[in-house]
Amino acid sequence: MKVHLHEKDLRMLEEKANEIRQTLIEALIGAGSGHSAGPLGMADIFAALFFYILRHDPKNPAWEERDRLVLSNGHICPVLYSAMAHAGYASVEEYKKTLRKFGTKFQGHPHRQYFGAVETSSGPLGSGLSQAVGMALADRMDRGRSSGRFIYALLSDAEEDAGNLWEAAMLAGKEKLGNLIAVVDRNNIQIDGYTEDIMPLEPLRQKWEAFNWHVQEIDGHNFLDIIEHINEAKAVFSKPSVILAHTIPGKGVSFMERDFKWHGTPPGASDMPGEPPKGEQGRLALEELRTLGGRIISEHQ
Amino acid sequence: MIPEEAKLNPKLFDKDVEQVPIRKGFGEGLLAAGEADKRVVGLCADLTESTQMHLFRNKFPERFVEMGVAEQNLAAVASGMAAMGKIPFITSYAMFSPGRNWEQIRTTICYNDRSVKIAGSHAGVSVGPDGGTHQAIEDLAITRVIPRMVVISPCDSIEAKKATMAAAKTTSPTYIRLAREKTPVITTGETPFEIGQAAVFFDSSLGDPTSKLDAGIAATGALVYKALKVAKRLSEEGRKVRVLNISTIKPIDEKAIAALARQSGAVVTVEEHQIAGGFGSAVAEVLAREYPCPIEFIGVHNQFGQSGKPEELLEHYGMGEGRIYEAALKVMKRKS
Numbered sequence A: 001m002k003v004h005l006h007e008k009d010l011r012m013l014e015e016k017a018n019e020i021r022q023t024l025i026e027a028l029i030g031a032g033s034g035h036s037a038g039p040l041g042m043a044d045i046f047a048a049l050f051f052y053i054l055r056h057d058p059k060n061p062a063w064e065e066r067d068r069l070v071l072s073n074g075h076i077c078p079v080l081y082s083a084m085a086h087a088g089y090a091s092v093e094e095y096k097k098t099l100r101k102f103g104t105k106f107q108g109h110p111h112r113q114y115f116g117a118v119e120t121s122s123g124p125l126g127s128g129l130s131q132a133v134g135m136a137l138a139d140r141m142d143r144g145r146s147s148g149r150f151i152y153a154l155l156s157d158a159e160e161d162a163g164n165l166w167e168a169a170m171l172a173g174k175e176k177l178g179n180l181i182a183v184v185d186r187n188n189i190q191i192d193g194y195t196e197d198i199m200p201l202e203p204l205r206q207k208w209e210a211f212n213w214h215v216q217e218i219d220g221h222n223f224l225d226i227i228e229h230i231n232e233a234k235a236v237f238s239k240p241s242v243i244l245a246h247t248i249p250g251k252g253v254s255f256m257e258r259d260f261k262w263h264g265t266p267p268g269a270s271d272m273p274g275e276p277p278k279g280e281q282g283r284l285a286l287e288e289l290r291t292l293g294g295r296i297i298s299e300h301q
Numbered sequence B: 001m002i003p004e005e006a007k008l009n010p011k012l013f014d015k016d017v018e019q020v021p022i023r024k025g026f027g028e029g030l031l032a033a034g035e036a037d038k039r040v041v042g043l044c045a046d047l048t049e050s051t052q053m054h055l056f057r058n059k060f061p062e063r064f065v066e067m068g069v070a071e072q073n074l075a076a077v078a079s080g081m082a083a084m085g086k087i088p089f090i091t092s093y094a095m096f097s098p099g100r101n102w103e104q105i106r107t108t109i110c111y112n113d114r115s116v117k118i119a120g121s122h123a124g125v126s127v128g129p130d131g132g133t134h135q136a137i138e139d140l141a142i143t144r145v146i147p148r149m150v151v152i153s154p155c156d157s158i159e160a161k162k163a164t165m166a167a168a169k170t171t172s173p174t175y176i177r178l179a180r181e182k183t184p185v186i187t188t189g190e191t192p193f194e195i196g197q198a199a200v201f202f203d204s205s206l207g208d209p210t211s212k213l214d215a216g217i218a219a220t221g222a223l224v225y226k227a228l229k230v231a232k233r234l235s236e237e238g239r240k241v242r243v244l245n246i247s248t249i250k251p252i253d254e255k256a257i258a259a260l261a262r263q264s265g266a267v268v269t270v271e272e273h274q275i276a277g278g279f280g281s282a283v284a285e286v287l288a289r290e291y292p293c294p295i296e297f298i299g300v301h302n303q304f305g306q307s308g309k310p311e312e313l314l315e316h317y318g319m320g321e322g323r324i325y326e327a328a329l330k331v332m333k334r335k336s
Helices: A008-031 A037-041 A044-052 A076-086 A093-100 A128-146 A164-174 A206-209 A223-237 A278-290 B021-038 B054-059 B073-085 B095-100 B102-111 B138-146 B156-167 B222-236 B253-262 B279-290 B310-316 B321-335
Strands: A068-071 A153-157 A180-186 A214-219 A240-246 B017-019 B040-044 B064-066 B086-091 B116-122 B150-152 B174-177 B182-184 B197-204 B215-220 B241-245 B248-250 B267-274 B295-300
Touching: A008 A037, A008 A044, A008 A076, A008 A223, A008 A278, A037 A044, A044 A076, A068 A076, A068 A128, A068 B150, A128 A153, A128 A240, A128 B073, A128 B102, A164 B073, A164 B156, A180 A223, A180 B321, A206 A214, A206 A240, A214 A223, A214 B021, A223 A240, A240 B174, B017 B021, B017 B054, B017 B295, B021 B040, B021 B054, B021 B086, B021 B116, B021 B156, B040 B054, B040 B073, B073 B086, B073 B102, B086 B095, B086 B156, B095 B102, B095 B116, B095 B138, B116 B156, B138 B150, B138 B174, B138 B248, B138 B267, B138 B279, B150 B156, B150 B267, B156 B174, B182 B222, B197 B222, B215 B222, B215 B253, B215 B321, B222 B241, B222 B321, B241 B253, B241 B279, B253 B267, B253 B279, B267 B279, B267 B321, B279 B295, B295 B321
Parallel strands: A068 A153, A153 A180, A180 A240, A214 A240, B040 B064, B040 B086, B086 B116, B116 B174, B150 B174, B215 B241, B215 B267, B267 B295
Antiparallel strands: B017 B182, B150 B248, B197 B241
């Protein structure tokens, strides 16, 4: 199933992803704490979701017909907030100025009470898939198997250490929830190190298959790949779908890429061996994003 | 001594008083709530008959989800269904829900402000022979501490039915505590019930707010019956007492508790639960602020349960009628 994506759509998605990355880095610098690597690694998928895939209306966040997006690994909310702000759910400037600050819409982990447009308040890992399963069950009770609304569950790879997640996977398989699409950020890092050293997840594809899910693997930085496989997931009728999205944590900032040290650290917060001095980290990260790693000379420079 | 407006079971103190498990009232209440509102759904973790959810399942199979032995999923799936406008009731044994899945209840239900109703069955040591692993005596403490949570501990099956139907009509996350064993039926269909309202079930002063009492007994759950029997005995011995049935532990009826203390100056709290953090603690929190007075706590003293017959266990862990009686005498003495 090959997708036909217009060149202008592809360029738009690339631009959006880059804007999302720059904004989230600026917000993290302002906050002085928060997660960097995961949000950067998921920026392409969030751009594809909010600017191409999701059925939603930023002007009417409570629109009943909307698809639901549950962010289970709430700690990567800098990318959720950034994508939502660029899509029109909130002010980009307000986000950059107030992330993680007292009274902000943009809490350290998403909270509906402060930012009503997020579908769930989340953070503790392993429960988001359950919530998405609940939404998918309710959708099917109300609208049968052809409702046309899809429930997306965005998961991390390391949260698959948690038993609760597999309880949800088992129920979704039993209930054959074709309206449920999980996307796993397979970035291979967690706080204490690489996932395969901390608690090996492989063979991950076979695990999901054994729970009766339709499993696909994609390059999480290739828009054609992302869109094509989400389309396939939407076409699968009698099983829930999971997309194992292989991503590069820290994507777009060379000194952060594939380095678990940047999992829970923002630029500018601390000096770390082998990394640029803390006073330089923010500037270097933004410069690299603005020039796409030196490939273009940005007009913003 | 039983206030007329309480409309209690006239056979309350008879030897052959009718006995029905509190959980049965939940099952009937859920069925009625389901008939009244199609948004009501039922989720159960492999204990459908035991928690009496089978009445709902049999009538509304399309609105019932069998979760298997997966209580964390039970809570979080219910949160997702509530996000789509459903009113989910979830059931298991109290030890596992809200026990095992406490964090999912805190985060996905209460923190998310989702209208999920948690019915925990087999609470208390009166579960009996199953032993301590299955006797939830910490559930009131861990639920009442969570912001937004409403906590109800009905005294009999009829009150459990009313509490269940009332909970279905609110938007609050709610915990309903149920017991396994047959329990004397104290109330009737006409007994008033409202979430948040305590009710006077025995009163030597017969509603006169100026008359003095020797002691006040604040009780919750199945032990309300024992509290009433103790009150009757004290009354026959010439003591003036009042029994307050406090079925809603959160939000607690502060006015009724303050009035109880003001008139009696000495309070006994009665619950089938750990003393630490439970119902007695909730009462004490109110009295420390509103009307400090001597309090005696009937409940489990920092111990786990074990196998045995329900009555035997209640005696062993200090919750028998004799102990409630002694506590009342003791608290009266402490007044002077």
